[in-house]
Amino acid sequence: MTIDISRIADPTFFADNRLPAHSDHLWYADAAEVEAGESSFQVCLDGVWKFFYAKNPSQAPQGFWDPEHDVADWDDIRVPAHIQLQGYDLPQYANVQYPWDGREQVEPGQVPTAYNPVASYVRDIDLDQAPADGERLVLRLEGAESAVVVWVNGAYVGYSLDSFTPSEFDLTAHLRPGSNRLALQVYKWSSGSWLEDQDFYRFSGLFRSVYLRRLPATHLEDLRVGVEVAPDLTSATVRVRPRLSGEGSVRARLEGVGELEPIGDGELGVTVAGPRLWSAEDPYLYDLSLEVLDASGRRTELVPQKVGLRRFGIEDGVLRVNGERIVFRGVNRHEFGLDGRVMTRERTEADLVALKRANINAVRTSHYPNNSFFYELCDAYGLYVIDETNLETHGVWDHIVRTDHDVSRALPGDRPQWREAVLDRARSMYERDKNHPCVVMWSCGNESFGGSTIAAMAELFRSLDSRPVHYEGIVEDPRHPESSDVVSRMYTPAATVEQMLRTERDKPFILCEFAHAMGNSFGAVDRYMDLAERDPLFQGGFIWDFADQAIALRAPDGTPYWGYGGDCGEAPHDGDFCGNGIFYADHTPSPKIQEVRHLFRPLATRVGAQELEVTNRFLFTSSAELDCIVTLAREGRELASARLDTDVAPGTSATYPVPLTVPATPGEYTLTVSFRLRHDEAWAPAGHEVAGDQGVVLVEAPRSAPAAFAAPAPEPRPELVEGLHNVGVRGQRFEVLFSRVTGALVSYRFGRTSEGGGELLCAPVRPCFWHAPTANERGYGSPFEEGAWSLATRYPRVVMGPEYPQVRQDEESVTVTFDYELAGLPGARASMSYRVTGEGTIEVTQVLDRPEDAPDLPEFGSILEVPVELDRLTWYGEGPEECYVDRRGGARLDVYRARVADQLPGYLTPQESGSRTGVRWAEVTDVRGRGLRLECDPGRPMELSVLPWTPFEVEEARHAFELPSPVRTVLRPALMRRGVGGDQSWGARTHPEYCLPAGRLEFRYSVRGVL
Incomplete structure (x- = not known):
């Protein structure tokens, strides 16, 4: 018997000869099997099967289910697997749209016929002997996408839809001692596919395990475990309803509690006094063991079952677990x-x-x-x-x-x-x-x-x-x-x-x-x-x-990369929305x-210089169950650490004195509170941090600072060199060049040749208003709405005037200023002012004036391109991972070190990423420690991105392998970058408070060479 395509397309035909669904318990012959977790009643048929691929049902093989049909020339395929990842058909990612939309005109329930891949599988099974009287042999398919037909030894057995729940078929009547042919045919599209339009890759085939199971004549077909927890949580009743096939009975025991007794209506039950209740905080499971006996009292199988005693439901109008209101994180x-x-x-x-x-x-x-x-x-x-x-x-x-x-x-x-x-x-x-x-x-x-x-x-x-x-x-x-x-x-x-x-x-x-x-x-x-x-x-x-x-795919040059919609040649698709x-x-x-991890932490701490307040969001666990460690540090250097004993009950808050004293020495200090596992858990070792928070304490110098706090005498004013096409500023160990032609700072040499000094800029410094659009920004159309800022970053035009550039001198410094008009933004003006001091520090002041109707600004900062050898990054700011103004709660202030090559996270599509907030200073250096240091004004931290690519190179790449080989290191210090947003990715914008403010903007930072 075959299944006609009209049946595949019939919504009312979703199962034929499929056994009823039941609990997912497994049965064993004896206690040794239970202990080993290996049941002699089950044989796994995973492995290599013979396989034939057809593009559509009309090309699918017929009669292959007959044991005499020769399949020796068929391909071998692994089971479980998607055929699309084994060299057949194409993986296809689609979100909302049906994957055949626009290819074939079909109505709900109908299936494509020209393109509807059919996978035919064959595996021969050897049986030593036929099933004993009353025994059954059942085929269990854990997952077949999307419709499966089953034959054994040429006989039709059954049919099933639903890709994601098991399908079972009784093979007993068709099996014989010796070799038996098991044949399956899996259709990619069926009537059930109309019910499976999830946001995922579209695959087909046997993608979950396949088993052959032996059912004794007396067998536990189904097991239903019910738990009733008393209102006061002091006791719980466990009820078990077994369903047997064949004559017999069931004995059950709950370990540590006792035997279950008949309580009527075929149920067994037992009451547990002082139960240890199951929850996410304490997932304690009781061991229930069931012994199945036939009519003569002989044991036919042992069934182990884990039981969690818990109460969950809507109580007093809210969802509660064991009586406590739950928050789903x-x-x-x-x-x-x-x-x-x-x-x-x-x-x-x-x-x-x-x-x-x-x-x-x-x-x-x-x-x-x-x-x-x-x-x-x-x-x-x-x-x-x-x-x-x-x-x-x-x-x-x-x-x-x-x-x-x-x-x-x-x-x-x-x-x-x-x-x-x-x-x-x-x-x-x-x-x-x-x-x-x-x-x-x-x-x-x-x-x-x-x-x-x-x-x-x-x-x-x-x-x-x-x-x-x-x-x-x-x-x-x-x-x-x-x-x-x-x-x-x-x-x-x-x-x-x-x-x-x-x-x-x-x-x-x-x-x-x-x-x-x-x-x-x-x-x-x-x-x-x-x-x-x-x-x-x-x-x-x-x-x-x-x-x-x-x-996982490979680029033409062999570079591995992660592919998304369209990368396998499929259409329609939904790109990188996966x-x-x-x-x-x-x-x-x-x-x-x-x-x-930060937002979902179960203990939240507000940290001050003298005291801290702990709020316990656990439902059942005191903070006393965790070690609390408080650490005092200054600019990346740990000064002291202490253990703090806390005992904050679930759902309450308590205040404790900070067990450490912040020094009186002026500076910026951090107090970090860390709650850590006291003992090993199944999911993490002792010492793992469960929750943590940080406070920053600023100790200011006295207004009348003693000599110890006096600033060092400044270096002599640098020399000004007024050339025809360039303005030069130089001191004992540095040279700076400003180009009248380019309208920018174009050269900064720091250090004598004998010290290993040299050129630190690879390109003119310019203002930056743009970054590679994020997925969220693309979702609401940022490139269309705000693309003028991309033009402004790429193509600013210096304003020529009677004073060009503006050059000023005072007793300590030389200041050079350039003014710019911004492409695509009539009425917008920017300026870059560089104050050069005698020790070689360049203090940058960047100003933006824009009309009220200008589009939203993605960011406001600068682009500095430095030699690629400067590939080591150290920063004192927030981290260690990237962070943005609306995603910085989990970041901590510290001194971090990283490689520049690792600063672009591995999102499927390259986009703005890798930035840090709250940066006080940063250095990019080569292997010898020579390079550039950036600092912000005290109390006005900056944001900083350091990547091997410009924003435009990142924007142009659809995948990471398309990024060019690094030839420079690109620094983007910024007053602010717009927050990344997070409500959704197809129109929601960044919350207004995390967008750059309107009106005039000013950003200050300094640059200095380091040796």
Whole structure:
């Protein structure tokens, strides 16, 4: 039997001979197998299979399921894997648009026929003997995208849709001793693909593991574990409802508690006194063991089950865990890594460890159920999970919202032919994941508008379980508000959320997606977390998203790089919109993690010179459980450190005296408070910093400073050399040249030849008003709106006048000033004034005057290009990661050292990045320590970018490998760079308070050579 293409395109045909979904427990023969974690009842069929690729169903092979069909010439392919990452078809990244849109004219439910890749798989299985009486052999496919047909020994077995929940088929009747042919055919596009329009790469094939499982005649088919925690939390009742196939019984024991006793209606139960409750802070799991006995009392299998005792729900109008109001400090996470959505347990575990270390306490499975081991690991490590049904019809939803808002066209909406397929997806997810304590909410999917079918899904969840139901899509179609137990929104500004909560207070409010972290982003997110502290009804949100989705590719010269939409030759696609991660594509942390960790910290400290106030945001953990270390430093040098004993109860604040004394010696000091793990945890070793804050204390010199504080006598005034085309200024160890032709500072030589001195400038110094647009800036059209500032930076024109340039002398210095007109900005003027002192310091004063109707200014500073040998950067400022005016909370003031080559972060598309705020001074030097030092005026820190490229070179590159080989080091000191923004990446602008102010701007800094 074959499956006709008309069945593939039938929304009502979503399963045939597929076994009912059930809990994800595993069974073992004895205790030794349980201890080893290896069940003799299961054989993994992962590995090499025979494979045939066809571009469409008409070209797919027929009859290959027959054992006599010769497949020796077929290709070999790895399972699990996406065929698109094994040399077949093309990976395709698409966000909203359906991947076939514009290629073939198809209506919802229909499938493309000219291009619809079909993957045919064959694997021969050897069986020593036929199943014993009553035993069954079941094929389990953990994930097949998007439709799969199964044959054994030439006989048709079954069919299934839903790429992200398991499909099981009973093979018993078709198997025989010896060799057996298992044949599968996987269609890339099916009717189910209309329900799987998630923001991700489009792949196909067997991408999760394949198993052959033996079911004894008496077998635990399903296990339902329920937990009821007493209102006063002093006891908990564990209820177990086993479902057996075959005659028999079940014995169960909860380790450390005792045997479970029959309590009626087929249930077993036990009461736990003084329970240790599960939470993200203490993810304690009890061991439940079940012994399955046949009718004669013989044991047929052992089933271990982890049980978390916890209460979660809406109590007193807010979401609570074990009675305490929760704030989700969460992230959305696609299952995506180096092999696409083929994920290993080890990779998943490493991801969750990284999230715990970033103070993230929750994950939304965007937008489909994950591998089962993900939930096991979240149980063990302590992460709250919103488990999301595999449903997204964003392409249809988007069209409706952008056109006539006709709800009759919604998918699934109110269309009866889609109802059962959608409910099947919800049921499959629920049945598999129901026993995991980490799952605290069920989600009806994502961005699929509203309608009666989604409302029915919500009711299905409620009929099966007590956990709250989540769905955001009713924002656009509010006819069925019962589809969600919470108010859920996406990318709503914090101020708007606060305004909404003034009148809408009937449900808890969460942001299922917020802080769209595309490229250099994640600015002003503190607004949301502050609101969560002020209003109990706002209960946090989930960052979009965990890691960049990108594919490892190689440039023509062999250079590896991360590819995004269009890089594999696919169309349609959505470019680099897959680069939204707080982690890079290889799952290493991006600079944004510095801010995430800070904003999500469970202990916040306000640090003063004499006292500090600690606020405990934990729900169940005292600050006394952590070591508190206070460190005093001055300009990168640690002066003292002390341990401070604290005992701040959850949800409270307390004040403590600073255990260190700030010296009376004038200067700038930092007091850093660090809360660290006292003991090893599963996710981090002892000493790991969980939370930290810093205070800066300025000790000023007395007004009448004693001699010890007197400034040294200045060097003699430098010599002025008035040439025909140049103005020179020189002293004993330096020479400066200003060009009348270029209208700029063009040369700065510092140090005698015998000292290794030489030229420190590679190009004229010029004002800078532009940077390579960030993803957020591109999203709202910054290049179009503000491109005049790019022209102004590239093409300023010096103003010629009777005094050109302006040259002034005083007793200590020579000052040379250039005035500029700015291309593309009529009425705008800038000036660069250089005051040169006798020791070779150049004090720069930069001024900008612009008309009121000038476009917003991306930044205001200078560009200095220095020799490429100056490739070592030291700065006293905020760091260690890049930081911007709206993303600097996690940065700390210190002295840092780095290589210039490492200063451009690895965002998918090169863009403005790598800058630092609060810089007091910085040096760029060569390997011998010779180079240039920049300083700001006291009390007026600058921002600083040091890269191997100009902003224009960065802007022109679509990928990092397209950047030219470094030939210079580019310094961009600035009064200010506009904040990076972070509400979303397709129109939201930087908050006004983080934009450059209107009116006249002045920026001062100094430059001096170092040897």
